[in-house]
Amino acid sequence: MEQSLPNQTGFRAKRTSQLYLLLIVGLVFFDIRPAVLWSQDEKTDSEPGLSASLDRESARPGAIVVLTLSYRLPEGGHLPEKVEIQGLEGLTVLNLEVTPEQIRIKILVDRLDTWKTGPLSLPYLDKAGETHALTADGVSIPLISNLGEKPAEAQLRPIQGIIPTKSVWLRYLPWSAGVLSVLLALAGVMWWRKKRRRESVFAEVFDPPDIKARRAIEQLEAQGLFEKGEAKGFYFRLSEILRQYLEALRGFPAAEFTTEEIASRVDNEQDRLLIRLLREADLVKFADTIPTPAKKEEAVDTAISYIKETGSGVESSKLKAQS
Numbered sequence: 001m002e003q004s005l006p007n008q009t010g011f012r013a014k015r016t017s018q019l020y021l022l023l024i025v026g027l028v029f030f031d032i033r034p035a036v037l038w039s040q041d042e043k044t045d046s047e048p049g050l051s052a053s054l055d056r057e058s059a060r061p062g063a064i065v066v067l068t069l070s071y072r073l074p075e076g077g078h079l080p081e082k083v084e085i086q087g088l089e090g091l092t093v094l095n096l097e098v099t100p101e102q103i104r105i106k107i108l109v110d111r112l113d114t115w116k117t118g119p120l121s122l123p124y125l126d127k128a129g130e131t132h133a134l135t136a137d138g139v140s141i142p143l144i145s146n147l148g149e150k151p152a153e154a155q156l157r158p159i160q161g162i163i164p165t166k167s168v169w170l171r172y173l174p175w176s177a178g179v180l181s182v183l184l185a186l187a188g189v190m191w192w193r194k195k196r197r198r199e200s201v202f203a204e205v206f207d208p209p210d211i212k213a214r215r216a217i218e219q220l221e222a223q224g225l226f227e228k229g230e231a232k233g234f235y236f237r238l239s240e241i242l243r244q245y246l247e248a249l250r251g252f253p254a255a256e257f258t259t260e261e262i263a264s265r266v267d268n269e270q271d272r273l274l275i276r277l278l279r280e281a282d283l284v285k286f287a288d289t290i291p292t293p294a295k296k297e298e299a300v301d302t303a304i305s306y307i308k309e310t311g312s313g314v315e316s317s318k319l320k321a322q323s
Contacts (some may be wrong), residue, residue, distance in 0.1 A: 007243060013297065019212075019297045047072070048072055048073055048074045048077070048134060049071070049134060049136075049276075050069060050070070050071045050072075050120065050122050050134035050135060051069070051071075051136055052067060052068070052070075052117075052120055052136045052137070052138075052139050053056060053067075053068050053070075053139070053140055053207045054066070054067055054068075054141055056141065057069070057139060057142075058142050058143070058144050059109050059115065059141055059144065059156060059173055060109070060141060060143065060144050060145075061109055061110070061111065061143060062108075062109060062110075062286070062287065063108075063109045064094065064106055064107065064108055064109070064287075065106075065107055065109060065115070065141060066095055066104055066105070066107075067104075067105040067107060067108055067117070067139065068101050068103070068104055069102065069103040069104075069105070069120065069122065069136070070101060071086070071102070071103065071119055071122055071134055073099060073124050073134075074126065074127060076127035077124050077125065077126050077127070077132075078124065078125055079098065079122075079123075079124050079125075080123065080124070080125060080131075083096065083098055083103065083122075083123075084123065085103070085105070085120065085121070085122055086118070086119075086120070086121040086133075087117050087118040087120040087121055087138055088105070088107070088117055088118070088120075088121075089118065089218040090109060091107050091108075091117065092108040092279055092282075092283070093105060093106070093107055093190065094106040094108055094283065094289070096192050103122075107155055108283065108287060109143065110282070111143075111260070112143065112154055112259070112280065113143065114140055114141075114142060114143060115140065115141050115142075115186055115250070116138055116141070117138040117139055117140070118137065118138050119135065119136075119138050120131045120136045120137070120138060120139075121134070121135050121136075121139060121142050122134045122135075128237075163226050171251070208294030208311065208312040209244075209245055209248035209249060209311070210245065210249075210308070210310070210311025210312055211312070212245075212247035213241055213242070213244070213307050213311075214308075214311075215246055215302060216241045217238070217241060217300065217303060217304060217307075220234065220237050220238060220241070221300065225237070226296050228295070231290055231291065231296070232284055232285055234296070235281040235284040235285055235291075235299075236281075236285055238281060238299065238303065239278055239281040239282075239285065240255070241303075242274060242277070242278065242303055242306075243255045243257075243262070243278070245261070245307060246271070246274065249310060250265070250266070250271070252265055259275065259278045259282055262275065262278065263275045270306065270310055273306060274303075274306050275301065277302050277303060277306075280295075280299060281299070
C-alpha cells in the first residue's frame with residue numbers, strides 16, 4: 001500500500017506535464033497560424049492586377065454611371081502622365097479621376113441597347129521605363145426603358161396645346177389660295193424686273209461651304225450668347241453650323257443625323273475630331289453640362305481649325321471682304 005502511493009503520484013505528475021505540453025503547443029500553433037494566413041493574404045493582395053466595377057446594377061438612358069478601376073502596380077511601376085484606358089472606345093467619357101490604386105470614370109449612358117465596355121487595359125511604366133499593361137474583363141449594365149418595365153403597354157400622355165381643326169376654315173381656303181397666288185405673281189414680277197436690271201457680264205458668286213461656316217461662327221461669337229448665360233443656345237447653333245458644313249462637305253444628310261449616326265459614316269481622322277466636338281455639344285444640349293469659358297473657346301478653335309483644314313483654302317482677307 002505504501003509503495004503504490006508514490007507510483008500513483010509519479011503517474012499523475014507525468015500526466016500533468018503532458019497536458020501542459022499539449023496546451024503550450026496548441027497556443028503556439030493558433031498564435032502562428034493567423035500570422036501565416038495574413039502573410040499569404042498580403043502576398044496575394046500585393047500582386048499586380050486590375051479589377052473593374054460599376055456603381056449600379058442598371059441604368060436609364062441619359063444617366064451617368066461611375067466605372068471604378070482598382071489597380072495594383074508592380075514594385076517600381078507608375079502610371080504615365082496622361083492615363084489612357086483602352087476599352088472605352090465609343091463611350092462618352094465625362095470625367096476621369098486618378099487616385100492611388102483607383103481610377104473613377106464618369107460615363108454618360110447615351111444609347112438604348114445594352115451598355116458595355118470592351119476588354120479593359122491600363123498601360124503603366126516599369127522601373128526601366130518600358131510600357132506594360134494591366135488587363136481586366138469588360139463590364140456591362142442592362143438599360144431600363146423610361147417607359148417602365150413594359151414599354152409596349154405604356155400609355156403616353158396626350159400632347160397638350162393642339163388646336164382642333166374646324167371645318168369653318170375650309171370656306172376661306174379658296175380666298176386664301178387666291179391671295180397667295182396674287183402675292184406669288186407680284187413677287188415673281190419684282191424678281192424678274194430686278195434681274196433684268198443687272199448687268200449680264202456679272203455672274204452670281206456663291207460662297208463655298210467653308211466660308212459660310214466660318215462666317216456663321218463669327219456671327220455666333222458676336223451675339224455673345226455664351227457670355228449672356230445661354231450656353232445651351234450657343235452649343236445648339238454651333239452644332240447646327242458644323243453639321244450643315246459636314247453635310248455639304250461629305251455629301252450625306254448630317255444635319256438630320258444623330259451624332260452616333262454621323263460617327264458611323266465618317267472614315268478619316270479629321271472627321272473623328274469633329275465627332276468628339278459634337279458629343280461635347282450634346283452634353284450641353286441634353287445633359288445640362290455647363291462648360292467653362294476656356295472649354296467654349298477650345299470648342300470654337302477646334303471647329304475653325306477643322307473647317308480650315310478641310311475647306312477650300314480661301315484667305316482670311318477675302319473672308320472679311322465678303323462679310
